[in-house]
Amino acid sequence: MIRNKNFKAADCVIYIRRKPEPWGHELWTVVDKESGICTNFELNEGKEITRQLKYFAEFGATTATTLRLLEPYFESHRLVFIDSWFQSVKTATELKRRGLDSLGVVKTAHKNYPREDLEARCMNEAGAVASAHVNILDDNVVLHAVQWRSSSHHKLTLLSTASSSAPAGTPYIRPCGKEIPRPDIVELCGRKCWEEHINNGIPSGNAEND
Secondary structure (H helix, E strand, C coil), X not given: CEECCCCCCCCCCEECCCCCCCEEECEEEEEECCCCCEEEEEECCCHHHHCCCCCHHHHCHHHHHHHHHHHHHCCCCCEEEECCCCCCHHHHHHHHHCCCEEEEECCCCCCCCCHHHHXXXXXXXXXXXXXXXXXXXXXXXXXXXXXXXXXXXXXXXXXXXXXXXXXXXCCEECCCCCEECCEHHHHHHCHHHHHHHXXXXXXXXXXXXX
């Protein structure tokens, strides 16, 4: 959010209660993971304008926003790290169809995400892992869904077209110093991604060379 409470001076001032600074301009961004440079962004101009933008009629607001932001990277075969506002089965599928892999935290209420299957098979203990594949048959797209627990009371749900549930090279080290085994998809996604998910941080998409 870009802080702004001067409603007369600027359009598109919105209020989002969950943000650290709830009043202002909301920007959706693409950031290069290596340099930290913002390479693309879009201003949230409200629902009425958003409905008129490219891809909205076909895919809805979230997937459409992701496609517009990443359009310059289509067919570049890069890996895009996406947070839970952007990532979904539909978003991951449409990016894969356009030559981009994706990886990110996903909200389990999304259509076609195998939530019940993962919940049933992921034990309630630190380091537990369950995985499943989502097959999009029309375009031969295979998505990898993983649930992992860093503790008995915290679980992380991810969706990817670029990694697996195979054991990672390094464990997750909790603040107390205890080492927790984690799958490749969690190590690749990185601590920063799921810490932002836990803390409900500002959404951003990160483009990275494969």
